Amino acid sequence: MTTTKTQKGERTLYTIDAAGGALGRVASEAASVLLGKKSANYMQNEVMPVEVEIINASKLVMTEKRIAGKEYTRYTGYPGGLRITSLANLLQKKGVGEALWKAVDGMIPRNKLRKERMKRLTITD
DSSP, X not given: OOEEEEEETTEEEXXXXXXXXXXXXXXXXXXXXXXXXXXXXXXXXXXXXXXXXXXXXXGOBOOHHHHHHOEEEXXXXXXXXXXXXXXXHHHHHHOXXXXXXXXXXXXXXXXXTHHHHHHTEXXXX
């Protein structure tokens, strides 16, 4: 995982190379940058002027045990509405980028700033 930093207008662009990295490690680094923890001007109650681009997402390293055992659950709100999706099924239908997006999304605090922070994340295969 290498991080390069360049100025893009008023925002700082961080590029994270996911080739050879583990899913959680790459997601953790991206979440940390999106929260602004890498900035000298870190303020918890503001969205920092950063953008994160994750490249080579298809080259992430995931073990067979993780692919077989990881499950994502959501509840529709109706009786009997618990929906369970396995990581293998998610990878097959939507690709590695969706799994990485869900991992980063789970590491961002659930508050009013979450949507704006997640807009600044781009994932390319």
